[in-house]
Amino acid sequence: MSVTVRSFAKINLGLHIGPRRDDGFHELLTVYQTIGLHDVIRVSVERGKGIEIRCADPRVPRDESNTCHRIAKKALAATGDEARVVIDIEKRLPVQGGLGGASANAVATLLGLERALKRSLPVEERLRIAAEVGSDLPLFLIGGTVLGVSRGEQVYPLEDFPATPCVVLTPDIGVSTPKAFANWDRLCGPGTPAREMPKASNSVDRETISHLAGPTKLTLPNPSDRMNELGRGVSAWLSESYSGAPFRRGRAENPLLDLVRAGIKNDFEQVVFPEYPELSEAKSTLERAGAKYASLSGSGSALYGLFASKEAARIAVTKLLKQGWAAQATVTLTRRQYWAKFLASSF
Numbered sequence: 001m002s003v004t005v006r007s008f009a010k011i012n013l014g015l016h017i018g019p020r021r022d023d024g025f026h027e028l029l030t031v032y033q034t035i036g037l038h039d040v041i042r043v044s045v046e047r048g049k050g051i052e053i054r055c056a057d058p059r060v061p062r063d064e065s066n067t068c069h070r071i072a073k074k075a076l077a078a079t080g081d082e083a084r085v086v087i088d089i090e091k092r093l094p095v096q097g098g099l100g101g102a103s104a105n106a107v108a109t110l111l112g113l114e115r116a117l118k119r120s121l122p123v124e125e126r127l128r129i130a131a132e133v134g135s136d137l138p139l140f141l142i143g144g145t146v147l148g149v150s151r152g153e154q155v156y157p158l159e160d161f162p163a164t165p166c167v168v169l170t171p172d173i174g175v176s177t178p179k180a181f182a183n184w185d186r187l188c189g190p191g192t193p194a195r196e197m198p199k200a201s202n203s204v205d206r207e208t209i210s211h212l213a214g215p216t217k218l219t220l221p222n223p224s225d226r227m228n229e230l231g232r233g234v235s236a237w238l239s240e241s242y243s244g245a246p247f248r249r250g251r252a253e254n255p256l257l258d259l260v261r262a263g264i265k266n267d268f269e270q271v272v273f274p275e276y277p278e279l280s281e282a283k284s285t286l287e288r289a290g291a292k293y294a295s296l297s298g299s300g301s302a303l304y305g306l307f308a309s310k311e312a313a314r315i316a317v318t319k320l321l322k323q324g325w326a327a328q329a330t331v332t333l334t335r336r337q338y339w340a341k342f343l344a345s346s347f
Contacts, residue, residue: 057095
């Protein structure tokens with residue numbers, strides 16, 4: 001049986017790097033936001049044994065280092081199935097771009113494999129497997145607007161911001177995340193003080209876990225009142241921590257634009273921009289093209305700009321393409337939109 005799914009990208013709405021932990025990872029605080037750009041993943045299950053990765057992009061590994069290979073192996077072990085699994089990856093997202101492409105591919109593989117095997121892993125098991133493979137995998141099991149804490153793998157669904165036009169600029173540069181962290185430590189030291197971050201005992205709260213659906217219905221209800229309250233609190237915390245300005249949700253304006261204007265930032269820009277000046281120029285180019293807010297996503301190299309309207313984003317893309325930048329217009333996805341499009345039949 002073969003199952004084809006979309007593998008959506010994410011951007012980071014602010015990213016704070018905290019102190020390095022005993023396990024070598026850093027404490028992080030970020031708000032993930034899924035967007036409409038995506039890869040396509042096809043998972044096929046056949047008789048036999050083994051896992052095969054197929055991809056036309058030579059930069060994508062085809063061995064056990066591939067996140068799709070690793071998560072498929074763990075999923076087979078969890079379900080107890082024996083099968084030959086073929087994973088076809090159609091890359092539309094940049095490699096090492098900071099858009100979470102490899103992580104999204106892995107989660108799409110996990111859910112596609114479940115459907116192909118006609119199995120359904122418990123939600124907590126999915127989250128455990130995802131976190132073992134990579135820090136930002138669990139966010140793609142939630143979608144929409146997601147708070148990430150600890151090393152990014154502890155995730156909380158937040159109250160969704162409305163869909164917002166977005167332009168993603170993808171320079172032909174690969175930024176190594178481990179190298180970016182090493183540069184951060186050289187700049188600030190491994191003991192950089194952290195802001196007071198929300199504490200999490202589980203990846204998501206029990207009330208949210210009870211609503212997460214199985215592979216036959218990949219949709220999610222609205223988050224609980226408690227999680228909505230947390231989302232509003234985090235939004236206020238972010239804007240106060242980064243700018244000292246009070247957070248005000250304007251009634252007449254998109255609250256996402258209101259939030260980012262409060263001064264949230266991506267700490268990686270402090271070490272990535274000096275090493276890659278063209279990325280700093282790309283951010284300025286997005287702002288000159290009319291972005292209400294522009295930022296590096298993750299450790300880069302992709303950057304995004306948020307726009308007040310689809311027309312403004314379209315005009316910006318036209319300008320950027322004429323200037324030689326690789327740019328695409330898209331939109332942020334709410335949680336419901338994310339899951340509705342995940343298994344949509346048309347590609």
